Amino acid sequence: MTLLKTLAPYDFPSSDAVENYAGRQLLYINWERHRMFSRPFVLALAPETLFGEIIDTHMTDCFSYHPDWAQIDWRAVRWLNGSRPVVLDRNKSLADNGIGHKDLIRLITPGLDGIAGSGY
Amino acid sequence: MDMKVSKKLGLKERYTMMTRDLAWDTTFQPMDKVFPQVGYEGIKIHDWNAWEDPFRLTMDAYWKYQAEKERKLYAILDAFNQNNGHLSVTDARYINVLKLFLGSTPPLELMAARGFSMVARQMVGAGPRVACMMQSVDEYRHFQTQIHSISNYNRFYNGLDEFAHQQSRMWYLSDGKSFFDDAITAGPFEFMVAIGFAFEYVLTNILFVPFISGAAYNGDMAAMTVGFSAQSDEARHMTLGLECIKFMLEQDPDNLPIVQRWIDKWTWRGTRKLASVGMMMDYMLPKRIMSFKEAWEIYFEQNGTALFTDLARYGVKVPKCFDQTIEEKEHITHQSWIGFYMKPDATPFHTWMPQPEELDWLSEKYPNTFDTYYRPVYEHWIAQEKAGKRFNNKTQPMNCQVCVSTIKFNEPGDPMEMCFRETVYKGEKFHFCSDHCREIFEDEPEKYVQTFISSHAALQGKCEPEGTDVNAHDYRPGARMHAYWRMDKRASGDFNGSEDQKNFAKWRAQATQN
Amino acid sequence: MTSNAFIAFQKNEETRCIVEAIVDDNPAAVVVDQPAMVKVDVPGRLVIKRATVEEKMGRDFDLQELQLHLITISGHLDESDDEFTLSWEA
Ligand SMILES: [Fe+2]
């Protein structure tokens, strides 16, 4: 239950409601144990966007700076949506993969723990 | 006993006559109509006269001492400028710490001034009204002197001139802006706990004591004197914050749970805000007097323990986040510097990799964490730089919905894992940097759904310079953030190779040769 | 363990006298020297006496003049014409 106290009615819209993105939705991407990138990055994409396209363009553009990127065994990778393990198909769209507005997709690459195993 | 006839009134009598005796209760209008805000937060007050300023500072004495402070300050600033004082700093990297400090702090001082004048209007008792009014004037003075000192450097170095424009727009300034926006939109008592107590008493020492002493150590007379002149007001501000806490707790036992929640909330919000101050101490001062970790131990842990041991008699507990901040003191400055270093195009100040002896200093100061987690990535980046591949992360950040920090902190207990928290409110997902921020959100979601996150606003097409056609076929949202931020390109990028670096070397050579 | 009350000043001629006065009046005082500032820690209770400061300065001194040089304090404050004290209970 809210603890907000006010002197007058208080009702304001969310700044980032999906309606504000003209048919697109926000998606956050993080590569676990590769903290060199400091924080996840955010994209606004149509829900029809293929998940493979996100890997091949956005993730590759950003993460290929890391020497581990080329070492990834893509058959062994796992994914989380927030804290929930999910199976994602690169040939399906965001919507068909069950990825909604403001979901955080986390890539786990077993055996790769960053520079000198530091998590970075 | 010899009788001495005192010509002057004593301090206590003078204070009573000049403050409380000049106040009155309204009769044409009922008091609760005149002071509508002091009741709605749920704080119960029975006797406003129980609040007394222990400094017992009266308005006439206030003006006298403040005028004296200004005279001293400007005498030093004049001398600094007459002697090309900017060239006596340790090295030109130092200037960047000023860009960050002077580029972010003045607007926050202004918000403090506005907040305290609002609270001064709302408080019923004469004691807090006068003390809040003085603090408001103090904060306005800080705002002005800091802006004035920007001019001492702005004529020589790049990137200082658009701080006012950038305050509401720049990604890394959003945490401070949101901190004050949150406080000033709360009621008067919460504002007092937020700024007067959590920020001034518990946290401001970290900003102004070791950091400003560090400015002096790096040969910067001007920043030192501006910082210490502001800080000379802080003892009064800290006292006001502590008095407010004691006053609320003494007035009614029902106030305790409300006050405790505010202490928990605002100590955490302030801690998040200080991550970048810690980074300035550990990474941006070429000569360092102490590490952020050491400063945190002295000014937060020891001093906070003294404070909360004392307040235990009212039932107040140490802030919930206390243990987490102790774990994080080993990490947050490194995580912050990594966050800034990897984004060289997105700040109007330069970043750089530490020099070998600086890496060794960090290893020595952070024996539990630096070599394990942070040195390897720095050494990797240093090698990359030598190979002409300086890191530049072009992506846009994810931010915490409450503190608006980029989400860059580790899971408590595991420095290799990121900490993520989320919640769903009215069908929409919200993300946080920590349990504490999630709890703050869940207590008042109506407030925090409105948070301004610059990367989100950019993706909505809201961050465009005037005249941009958002319907053009080649329009890409967020592609013109530089123009939106009014970023001076010369001021961004790595320090090595920057115009500031070259100019400083040239001017210093001119100053020491014929 | 008794908590420390503390006070810090900008370093200058006046505060040199003030710190000397504190050291005289508070036998447990520990003075910490840092660039441009000086901090004094005293377990439990720290007192500054006007009379001692006047003796060190060789002139009249109003305790409110401390405001000009203060950097930070720790402890509950009480100020009268003759004494400025900072203290922690427990
Ligand atoms: Fe201030």
Ligand SMILES: [Fe+2]
């Ligand atoms: Fe202040």
Ligand SMILES: [Zn+2]
């Ligand atoms: Zn947060």
